[in-house]
Amino acid sequence: xxxxxxxAVIVLAAGExxxxxxxxxxxxxxxxxxxxVDHMLAASRGLAPQRLIVVVGHARQQVTAHLAxxxxxxxxxxxxxxxxxxHAVRTVLEAVGPITGTVLVTYGDTPLLRTxxxxxxxxxxxxxxxxxxVLTAEVPDPTGYGRIIRDAGGAVxxxxxxxxxxxxxxVIREMNSGVYAFDGALLADAVRRVGAANAQGEExxxxxxxxxxxxxxxxxxxxxxxxxxxxxxxxxxxxxFARRVLGERxxxxxxxxxxxxxxxxxxxxxxxxTIEPDAVIHPGTHxxxxxxxxxxAQVGPDCTLTDTVVGADAxxxxxxxxxxxxxxxxxxxxxxxxxxGTVLGRKGKIGTYVETKNATIGDGxxxxxxxxxxxxxxxxxxxxxxxxxxxxYDGIAKHHxxxxxxxxxxxxxxxxxxxxxxxxxxxxxxxxxxxxxxPGAMAVARGRQRNIEGWVASRRAGTAxxxxxxxxxAAENAAAESAAxxxxxxxxxxxxxTAE
Numbered sequence: 232x233x234x235x236x237x238x239a240v241i242v243l244a245a246g247e248x249x250x251x252x253x254x255x256x257x258x259x260x261x262x263x264x265x266x267x268v269d270h271m272l273a274a275s276r277g278l279a280p281q282r283l284i285v286v287v288g289h290a291r292q293q294v295t296a297h298l299a300x301x302x303x304x305x306x307x308x309x310x311x312x313x314x315x316x317x318h319a320v321r322t323v324l325e326a327v328g329p330i331t332g333t334v335l336v337t338y339g340d341t342p343l344l345r346t347x348x349x350x351x352x353x354x355x356x357x358x359x360x361x362x363x364x365v366l367t368a369e370v371p372d373p374t375g376y377g378r379i380i381r382d383a384g385g386a387v388x389x390x391x392x393x394x395x396x397x398x399x400x401x402v403i404r405e406m407n408s409g410v411y412a413f414d415g416a417l418l419a420d421a422v423r424r425v426g427a428a429n430a431q432g433e434e435x436x437x438x439x440x441x442x443x444x445x446x447x448x449x450x451x452x453x454x455x456x457x458x459x460x461x462x463x464x465x466x467x468x469x470x471x472f473a474r475r476v477l478g479e480r481x482x483x484x485x486x487x488x489x490x491x492x493x494x495x496x497x498x499x500x501x502x503x504x505t506i507e508p509d510a511v512i513h514p515g516t517h518x519x520x521x522x523x524x525x526x527x528a529q530v531g532p533d534c535t536l537t538d539t540v541v542g543a544d545a546x547x548x549x550x551x552x553x554x555x556x557x558x559x560x561x562x563x564x565x566x567x568x569x570x571x572g573t574v575l576g577r578k579g580k581i582g583t584y585v586e587t588k589n590a591t592i593g594d595g596x597x598x599x600x601x602x603x604x605x606x607x608x609x610x611x612x613x614x615x616x617x618x619x620x621x622x623x624y625d626g627i628a629k630h631h632x633x634x635x636x637x638x639x640x641x642x643x644x645x646x647x648x649x650x651x652x653x654x655x656x657x658x659x660x661x662x663x664x665x666x667x668x669x670p671g672a673m674a675v676a677r678g679r680q681r682n683i684e685g686w687v688a689s690r691r692a693g694t695a696x697x698x699x700x701x702x703x704x705a706a707e708n709a710a711a712e713s714a715a716x717x718x719x720x721x722x723x724x725x726x727x728x729t730a731e
Contacts, residue, residue, distance in 0.1 A: 236279035237353060238332030238415055243319050244268050244339030245288025245310040250466040256290040257464070258339035259297055262474040263481060264501025264519055267464055268294070270342035270477070272302050273502075277346030278335070278353065284327065285339065286310050286319045315433030316409070317425040324422065330415040333357070336436065337410045340463045342473050344410070348455050355453040356412035362448030363418070363440055365390070366410040368458035376406035377437070379452055387450040390437050405454065408461035411436065417443060477502070485512075493531075507543075525559070539569070542577070555587075558594070576611070590621075593636070606648065607632040616642035616660065623648045635670065 248257025258268040265273070268285065275283060283302075287294045288310040295307045308326045310319050320336060333353060337344065348366070356364035365387060367379050377390045378400050390407045391400050421442040425434045444450050455461055464470050481502060482495045489508030492498050497514035506512070506524040513531025520538035524530055527544040539552040542559035549565035555573040557563055562580045572589035575581055579592050582599035590604045593611040598604055602615055606623040609615070613634055621632050622645055630648035634640065638652050641660035652658065653670030662676040687700050 236281065237335045237412070238280070239282040239284055239327075239330050240275040240278065240280040240335045240337065241320060241323050242268065242271055242275065242283075242285045242305075242337055242339050243316060244294060245286045245291075245313050245319060246340075247289040247313070248340070248465065251470075252467075256294055258294060259290075260464070260470055262342060262470065263477050263499075264503055265342075266297060266301075267342045267473075268297075268339035269301055270502070271337060271339050271344065272305055274344050274346045274349060275335070275337070276304075278349055280335070281332070282306065282327070282330070284308055284323055286323060288313050288319075314427070315431070316436035317422055317434035317438060320418070320436060321422045321425070321434065324419050329419055332415050334413045334415045334418055335411070336413065338463060340465070341408075341410075341461060342464065343460045343462065343476055345460060348460055349410075352410070352412050352453045355451060359451045360449065361412075361451035362414050362443045362446075364412045364451040364453055365440065366408045366412075366455055366461065367405050367452045368408055368455045368461045369404045370406050370458045371404070373401075373404050373406050378403040379405040379407060381405075381452070385451075387440065387452050388444070389441060405452075406458075407437070408455065409436070410461065411440075413439070414448075417446075417448060421446070498531075513548075534564075606630065607634065609634040610636035610638065610654065612636055613638040613640070615640045616644060618642055619644045619646065621646050621648065 244258045259266045283305045287307045310322045380388045421439045425438045490506045491511045494514040500518045504518045504522045507526040509526045510524045511529045515533040516531035517535045522536045524541045525543040528541045530547045533549045536552045538554045540556045545561045547563040550567045552569040554571035555569035558577040560578045568586040570588035573587040574591045576594035580597040588605045590607045592609045596613040598615045600617045602619045632648040633651040635654035639657045645663040647665045652668040655671045656668045657673045659675040668674040
């Protein structure tokens with residue numbers, strides 16, 4: 232940027248957004264991991280403004296609470312009654328006092344506006360010495376937009392609304408975005424002179440341009456390179472369009488930075504996700520929140536990762552991971568669910584149909600299949616057999632299980648927390664472990680097997696099971712008789728041979 236940051240950025244976010252048909256305020260609808268207003272604030276921060284101000288009105292409690300949580304650097308100013316854009320700016324200036332320097336006014340529902348475009352607007356504003364510079368765009372179809380009317384020198388004469396335009400003016404494709412860079416001192420004076428003598432009875436910021444020009448000041452314009460940037464979001468169709476455009480930008484940026492995205496059309500990545508070069512993202516993958524993927528890692532196909540860290544050269548397939556940490560060279564999936572608090576060490580494995588929560592699994596340890604690990608610490612080099620459950624909840628409180636280093640937990644074990652299995656210990660398959668297991672011990676916790684012969688025939692007579700059992704018993708008896716007959720024949724031959 233060739234000019235200093237603005238004295239203030241004012242983001243207008245007080246409108247109701249009735250066309251969204253939603254209980255959620257329009258500016259809080261999310262695309263690519265951020266609310267609409269957050270995208271505008273992020274673009275504004277790139278300008279390094281001295282002040283960042285958001286005008287709130289409709290659903291102010293929700294919007295203000297959101298700003299407090301996500302943008303504590305933004306000052307909310309309440310517009311008690313939504314009487315137009317000019318009234319909103321006047322409300323800000325009355326609340327915060329005079330602002331000396333450049334004031335940028337923009338909107339909370341334009342998530343596609345980039346810092347570069349706003350910086351170019353400010354650069355044009357400063358280099359031309361304008362009292363106000365409006366951001367414009369040339370659109371394929373300007374129907375419904377206010378037209379920019381310029382003089383021979385390129386200065387803006389006026390903005391004519393579509394309904395008021397002459398046939399000659401309607402063919403003009405340069406439209407008003409509603410984004411402006413103002414001289415702060417001139418803005419403060421002019422905005423107080425804006426009237427409300429119109430059909431809506433509102434104070435319009437566009438009137439400031441006419442006032443400044445009538446006062447003899449220059450009104451300039453800067454044309455955005457891409458008209459899509461200035462399009463606002465007013466309904467769910469436009470919300471989906473903005474999501475697609477922003478998503479494509481994010482994907483393109485990652486690919487140009489050295490990330491392989493196998494099928495961009497089948498991949499969604501949030502704005503705050505970071506991916507290192509040489510990572511590979513396979514189709515059907517959603518990377519959300521502040522997920523981080525290290526170099527050489529492979530994610531997908533069909534993964535949803537939220538606020539998750541994936542280490543270098545790890546492989547994650549067909550998995551859902553939330554607030555989890557996957558170590559370098561580890562393997563997750565297919566069909567795994569890593570819940571918050573899961574930490575998988577280097578070269579660890581969480582396999583098929585495994586769910587984990589609040590669990591630390593050490594380097595080289597494996598949980599290969601059909602297992603739930605909750606509220607647990609597993610050391611290094613241990614193996615958890617198939618179909619195990621870490622029983623962590625007694626109906627009132629959660630309890631912790633500790634599995635040491637190089638432990639072998641047998642298949643179909645229930646580990647009843649709180650319990651500790653010492654280093655190098657084994658547990659037998661089918662065990663229910665309720666007491667601590669000393670290091671190096673073998674724990675066997677299961678009843679002896681007892682077979683009740685003939686139970687099905689007596690208790691389930693006439694069933695398919697009884698018939699199958701009867702056939703099997705008959706076959707076994709026939710085989711036994713055949714074997715006995717064969718043994719008798721061999722014995723007879725031996726007798727005859729001896730007689731000779």
